[in-house]
Amino acid sequence: MSERQYDIVVFGATGFTGGLTAEYLAAHVPDGCRWALAGRNTTRLEAVRRRLSSIDPACADLPLLQADVTDTASLRTVAESARVVVTTVGPYLNYGEPLVAACAEAGTDYVDLTGEPEFVDRMYLAHHETARRTGARLVHACGLDSIPYDLGAYFTVGQLPDDAPTTVDAQIRANAEFSGGTFASALTAFSRARHMTDVAKRRRRADPRPADREIRTPSGPPTRDSETGRWLVPMPTLDPQIVARSAATLPRYGTSFTYRQSAAMKRLTTLVATGAGLGVLAVAAQIPPVRSALGKIRKPGDGPSAQRRARSWFQVRFTGEAGGQRVVTEVAGGDPGYDETAKMLSESALCLAFDELPDTAGQVTTAVAMGDSLVTRLQNAGLRIRVLDE
Numbered sequence: 001m002s003e004r005q006y007d008i009v010v011f012g013a014t015g016f017t018g019g020l021t022a023e024y025l026a027a028h029v030p031d032g033c034r035w036a037l038a039g040r041n042t043t044r045l046e047a048v049r050r051r052l053s054s055i056d057p058a059c060a061d062l063p064l065l066q067a068d069v070t071d072t073a074s075l076r077t078v079a080e081s082a083r084v085v086v087t088t089v090g091p092y093l094n095y096g097e098p099l100v101a102a103c104a105e106a107g108t109d110y111v112d113l114t115g116e117p118e119f120v121d122r123m124y125l126a127h128h129e130t131a132r133r134t135g136a137r138l139v140h141a142c143g144l145d146s147i148p149y150d151l152g153a154y155f156t157v158g159q160l161p162d163d164a165p166t167t168v169d170a171q172i173r174a175n176a177e178f179s180g181g182t183f184a185s186a187l188t189a190f191s192r193a194r195h196m197t198d199v200a201k202r203r204r205r206a207d208p209r210p211a212d213r214e215i216r217t218p219s220g221p222p223t224r225d226s227e228t229g230r231w232l233v234p235m236p237t238l239d240p241q242i243v244a245r246s247a248a249t250l251p252r253y254g255t256s257f258t259y260r261q262s263a264a265m266k267r268l269t270t271l272v273a274t275g276a277g278l279g280v281l282a283v284a285a286q287i288p289p290v291r292s293a294l295g296k297i298r299k300p301g302d303g304p305s306a307q308r309r310a311r312s313w314f315q316v317r318f319t320g321e322a323g324g325q326r327v328v329t330e331v332a333g334g335d336p337g338y339d340e341t342a343k344m345l346s347e348s349a350l351c352l353a354f355d356e357l358p359d360t361a362g363q364v365t366t367a368v369a370m371g372d373s374l375v376t377r378l379q380n381a382g383l384r385i386r387v388l389d390e
Contacts, residue, residue, distance in 0.1 A: 004108075007353045008035040009082040011067065011089060011099060014044040016303035017113065017143075018088035020342035022048055026055040028346065028381075030354065036063040038078050069095045072102065079106035086349045087112045091188050092119045100127050100138060107134035109352045113345055115145030116189060117238045118196040121203040124363045132362035139369050141242055142348040143341035147366055148172075148316045149239040149261060150246055151375055152331040154367040155385055156320040157253050164323035166254030168243075171225070171232060171264040176312035176336050177304045191286060207245075214256040215247045225264070232262035246367035254322050264317075309335040317388075332384040340383065347377045 010025065012018035022037060029035060039045050045064045052059035065081070067074040069089065079085060079102035089095050092114040103110040104127040114120060120140045131138050141147070153168050160166060189196060209215050217240035222233045240261050247253035304312075312335035320327045333340045348366060351357070355373040366374055379385050 004083045005081045006034045006036045006063070006083070008033065008084045008086060008349050009038050009065065009078055010035070011038045011078065011085060011087040013037045013048050013088075014039050014041060015088055017338060017342060019048060019051075020338055021086060021088060021345050022052055023055060024342045024346040025349075026052040026059050029350070033350075033353075036065055036082075038065040038067045040066065040068040042066055069098050072098055075099050075102040076106065079103045079108045082108055084109040084111065084349045084353045086345060088345070090114060090116075092116050093122075093188055093192075097123065097126070101130075104131040104134065104136050104138060107131075107136045109137045109139070111139045111142045111345060111348045111352065113143040113145070113341060114140050115143075115238050117241060118189065118192060118199050120238065120241075120363075121196075121199045124203055125199070125206060128363045135361045137352060137360055137369050138363040139348065139352070139366060140363070141238055142345045142366060144314075144336045144344075145237065146239040146242040147344045147348070147374075147378075148314070148331040148336075150242045150365055150367045151378070151385065152316050152318050152329065153243045153259060153320075154246060154250075154252075154371065155331075155375055156318040156327060156329045157257075157322070159327040159329065159387060160254070160320050160322040160325055162252045162254055162322075164254055165256040165258075166320065166322040167258045168260075168318055168320045170259070170261045170316055170318050171228075171230070172235070172262070172314065172316045173264050174312075174314035174336055176314060177308065209244075209248050213248070213254075215244050215253075216256075216258045217241070217244050218258065218260060228264065230264040230266055232264055235261050235263055237261070242365050246365045249365075249368045303338055309339050312336065312339075314340070328388045330384060330386060330388055333382065343381055343383070344378065347381055348374060351377055 010018065010022050013022040025035060037045050037048060042064060049059060049062050049064065052062060065078055067078045075098050085099065085103055085108055087099055090113065092112060093116050096112065096114065096119055100110060100123050123138065123140065127138065149170055152170060156168050157166055219234040222231055225232055240259055243259050247257040314336035315330055315332040318329045348370065351370045351374045357370055357373055360369050375385055
């Protein structure tokens with residue numbers, strides 16, 4: 001790996017979130033970092049490079065690699081040239097597997113932004129064992145899905161005894177716009193509910209939970225928090241699955257571990273409207289022409305202005321209990337779907353490339369692969385990961 005031509009290659013830098021990721025790296029890579037941009041359109045990559053040179057003049061010489069998800073040879077060349085490959089090209093269920101396969105075969109570390117449960121499960125079934133053999137670390141969900149929750153739970157249980165049953169409840173509040181990629185992924189997931197369930201069952205059979213510890217991620221109907229008065233709505237996202245896999249691997253989560261995750265809403269009317277909207281979207285996604293029309297509302301690569309992102313924010317509040325102790329923590333920051341996501345993805349890649357980390361391989365979570373090192377990186381980068389005084 002130390003003999004690879006590049007430390008980091010960014011695949012998809014011509015997209016909206018990919019461009020923000022490249023901009024973050026241009027401003028934050030350490031001296032001597034060898035990195036490059038990859039994509040199918042060299043002309044658009046050249047435009048990105050010119051933009052990056054205004055951040056760091058050295059980026060004017062940034063190497064550009066031509067690669068396409070339909071060209072396995074080009075992806076193999078990218079994977080074999082890099083220590084870490086970063087990809088923002090989604091929906092991942094449609095476009096992601098060829099690059100995962102190339103990195104697994106080449107022993108190259110891989111990070112992405114997926115929030116698609118079916119994709120993550122399919123990649124585990126198809127490429128986990130290859131990556132274990134070659135030493136590649138395949139780390140999915142390195143953005144808003146699912147770093148705030150995975151590292152937030154990891155940080156929370158670190159404040160509690162590890163020799164007792166542990167519960168962690170997470171509540172998220174946010175003021176932000178969803179990305180085009182997130183919307184496309186949600187449409188795909190709604191249209192493939194049966195496939196997602198079938199693949200999840202296959203994953204569970206291939207990846208059993210530890211026999212000596214119970215890991216639970218229960219869900220249920222909306223409830224009202226007696227402390228805050230907010231309505232708590234369980235979130236049907238990838239995040240609880242990621243947290244559960246971290247808990248199944250690391251003993252610090254206690255003798256048994258229960259994790260619940262909810263969106264916190266102030267008004268009942270907001271809850272009803274959100275539920276109705278998701279229900280309509282789920283039904284509409286089953287009808288191909290309607291799904292196609294909805295996909296044009298916000299396409300992958302679309303995103304809000306810098307001014308709108310500057311007004312955006314998110315907060316995840318964790319309440320952890322174990323052995324008679326209770327702790328409240330938070331993970332919070334600015335615009336979650338774009339600016340903070342680009343930061344989280346970039347710092348994950350830098351962490352894999354340059355930090356001393358646990359000896360892991362295969363498909364692993366951010367908590368398992370990077371743990372305290374990534375927590376520290378993100379704290380230093382301005383993300384608030386801290387214990388709260390009640």
